[in-house]
Amino acid sequence: MTLGSQVPLYEVRNASKHYGSVVALDDVSMKIHAGEVVGLVGDNGAGKSTLVKILSGAHQPTSGQVFLDGVERHWKSPQDALEAGVETLYQESGLAPHLSVSSNVFLGREEYIRGPLGKLGFLAQKKMDRIAHENLEKVGIAVPQSNRSISQLSGGQRQAVAIGRAVSWAKHVIILDEPTNHLGARQAKEVLQIIKNAKAQGLGVIFISHTLPHVLEITDRIVCLRLGKVVADAPTSTFDAEKLLGTITGLIESK
Amino acid sequence: MNKALTRVKAAFGNQQILLLTVLVVMVAFFTSRNSVFFSNAVFGNILSDWSPVVLIAIGETFVIISGGIDLSVGSTVGVSGVVGAITMEGMTNHHQGQNLTLFVGFLVTIGVGLLVGIVNALMITKAKVVPFIATLVTMGAGAGLSIVFTGGDPIAGGPAKAISLSVPDFGPFSRPGLVVVVIIAALGVILHKARFGRYTYAIGSNSFAARAAGINVNRHLAKIYILSSLLASCAGYYFYLRLGSGAPTSGQGGELQAIAAVVIGGAALSGGVGNFFGTALGALILTTVTSGLIIINVAANWDQVAVALLIAAAVLLQQYRNRVRK
Numbered sequence: 001m002t003l004g005s006q007v008p009l010y011e012v013r014n015a016s017k018h019y020g021s022v023v024a025l026d027d028v029s030m031k032i033h034a035g036e037v038v039g040l041v042g043d044n045g046a047g048k049s050t051l052v053k054i055l056s057g058a059h060q061p062t063s064g065q066v067f068l069d070g071v072e073r074h075w076k077s078p079q080d081a082l083e084a085g086v087e088t089l090y091q092e093s094g095l096a097p098h099l100s101v102s103s104n105v106f107l108g109r110e111e112y113i114r115g116p117l118g119k120l121g122f123l124a125q126k127k128m129d130r131i132a133h134e135n136l137e138k139v140g141i142a143v144p145q146s147n148r149s150i151s152q153l154s155g156g157q158r159q160a161v162a163i164g165r166a167v168s169w170a171k172h173v174i175i176l177d178e179p180t181n182h183l184g185a186r187q188a189k190e191v192l193q194i195i196k197n198a199k200a201q202g203l204g205v206i207f208i209s210h211t212l213p214h215v216l217e218i219t220d221r222i223v224c225l226r227l228g229k230v231v232a233d234a235p236t237s238t239f240d241a242e243k244l245l246g247t248i249t250g251l252i253e254s255k
Numbered sequence: 256m257n258k259a260l261t262r263v264k265a266a267f268g269n270q271q272i273l274l275l276t277v278l279v280v281m282v283a284f285f286t287s288r289n290s291v292f293f294s295n296a297v298f299g300n301i302l303s304d305w306s307p308v309v310l311i312a313i314g315e316t317f318v319i320i321s322g323g324i325d326l327s328v329g330s331t332v333g334v335s336g337v338v339g340a341i342t343m344e345g346m347t348n349h350h351q352g353q354n355l356t357l358f359v360g361f362l363v364t365i366g367v368g369l370l371v372g373i374v375n376a377l378m379i380t381k382a383k384v385v386p387f388i389a390t391l392v393t394m395g396a397g398a399g400l401s402i403v404f405t406g407g408d409p410i411a412g413g414p415a416k417a418i419s420l421s422v423p424d425f426g427p428f429s430r431p432g433l434v435v436v437v438i439i440a441a442l443g444v445i446l447h448k449a450r451f452g453r454y455t456y457a458i459g460s461n462s463f464a465a466r467a468a469g470i471n472v473n474r475h476l477a478k479i480y481i482l483s484s485l486l487a488s489c490a491g492y493y494f495y496l497r498l499g500s501g502a503p504t505s506g507q508g509g510e511l512q513a514i515a516a517v518v519i520g521g522a523a524l525s526g527g528v529g530n531f532f533g534t535a536l537g538a539l540i541l542t543t544v545t546s547g548l549i550i551i552n553v554a555a556n557w558d559q560v561a562v563a564l565l566i567a568a569a570v571l572l573q574q575y576r577n578r579v580r581k
Contacts, residue, residue: 077469088467094467096456096457096527098459099457104464107453107465107470121445123448
């Protein structure tokens with residue numbers, strides 16, 4: 001690949017995060033290029049969640065820098081990162097089950113009716129229903145009706161909506177934290193297909209997962225964390241299942 | 256047979272139709288026991304009982320949909336009403352005009368509501384006290400202060416005009432009653448059609464998702480608790496106009512009536528569920544029971560038992576519906 005020579009789409013450089021005396025991340029650097037899927041793996045407590053929180057703007061690193069398109073950014077909140085085009089799908093469901101599909105797709109980005117009432121916050125619900133349906137179809141998700149509430153959907157459909165929402169809004173980077181967890185084989189395959197579509201659109205994708213076959217199938221490059229440090233950062237083609245597992249657990253030293 | 260069952264289930268699924276049915280049955284029952292019940296005078300009376308209850312119940316609807324609870328609304332009705340009444344008594348003693356006095360009295364009354372709301376909001380969003388405890392604190396403080404300010408007696412001696420405003424001159428509605436209808440209708444539209452309502456549901460449904468979507472959850476919750484207290488103080492002013500005095504006891508138990516109305520209306524205390532018409536009808540059912548039991552000569556103490564039974568029925572129905580859905 002020739003990606004290495006370009007300016008990375010998204011980059012974290014020498015990031016450390018301390019919680020009191022606990023060092024959760026220790027001098028971690030990571031790059032994502034446009035149209036690249038990077039797998040982020042590591043055992044529980046390796047620092048994946050902390051790194052995701054820094055990338056998504058939920059936490060600020062104790063030291064280190066974040067660059068989007070070569071420009072240094074200081075996220076003060078997830079909102080900052082969202083507005084800059086960095087979408088995150090969290091492991092804990094990012095959907096409000098009592099709201100409809102389209103209300104979830106547009107949550108925090110509502111469309112308002114025209115005129116003074118719109119300025120007061122009155123919602124253009126029909127417009128949102130229509131656009132949500134179109135956008136989900138565009139990323140490859142067929143949801144029967146976008147005005148149905150999330151609680152009426154199956155687990156797989158919910159996850160598809162959550163990912164579809166993130167992909168359809170993401171302008172640059174999409175961070176997916178365990179997107180195939182708790183999904184059946186067919187549903188997981190659909191989710192992986194959505195990620196392939198997002199990659200084809202030129203998005204940078206960070207794929208965090210414990211399901212190693214999925215990581216090996218979908219990613220271009222794998223970054224492995226152990227005890228808060230990067231212990232491997234190499235093209236996926238250099239890994240097989242055994243080597244990947246060994247790198248995560250530390251039975252194989254590959255740095 | 257099966258078809259009939261689905262139809263019954265679908266009907267039960269529509270809480271509003273069920274509530275209307277309950278209401279109609281109640282009106283028919285009370286009328287059959289005493290025909291006086293079916294009269295403009297009684298309906299007017301029920302509506303003027305309903306107005307303050309529905310005011311605080313609509314505020315409580317926002318709070319409960321957001322996943323919280325506001326126990327302070329009842330005592331806020333009392334304390335805001337008496338502080339307003341003391342102001343208006345003082346102004347009247349200093350020979351101020353009636354209209355000015357009523358206007359300043361209104362501002363002072365809702366000012367107290369605003370203050371209580373800010374205290375609740377700060378405790379819940381800044382000090383991270385759970386809503387139950389935070390509003391229990393203001394509930395106790397408000398009830399205590401009402402007694403301290405008044406010595407326990409109603410404060411009269413304000414503008415004589417006040418009580419004449421509460422005459423039902425629009426069918427069964429009085430002028431303050433109409434204002435209440437306008438306020439709650441506006442809030443109903445905001446709950447179901449505007450961003451403010453949408454975020455309220457989102458926070459109650461999954462506050463993590465709301466935060467991840469960029470909603471400022473704490474600021475929204477602060478607004479909801481302030482709204483709830485403001486509406487309670489509007490109810491305090493309503494009682495002042497109706498009685499011509501501010502009593503520390505008005506609003507007593509109001510929080511339970513409000514919560515009961517919201518729950519009967521179909522809301523879930525776990526958040527994310529609830530609606531405007533349900534609450535409005537829930538409040539109407541509560542006040543109809545109270546008036547009806549008086550008119551058919553059942554001892555007033557049974558009123559609370561009847562309310563308890565209604566709540567139990569509403570909760571059981573909700574659990575049944577949850578099970579059907581699963």
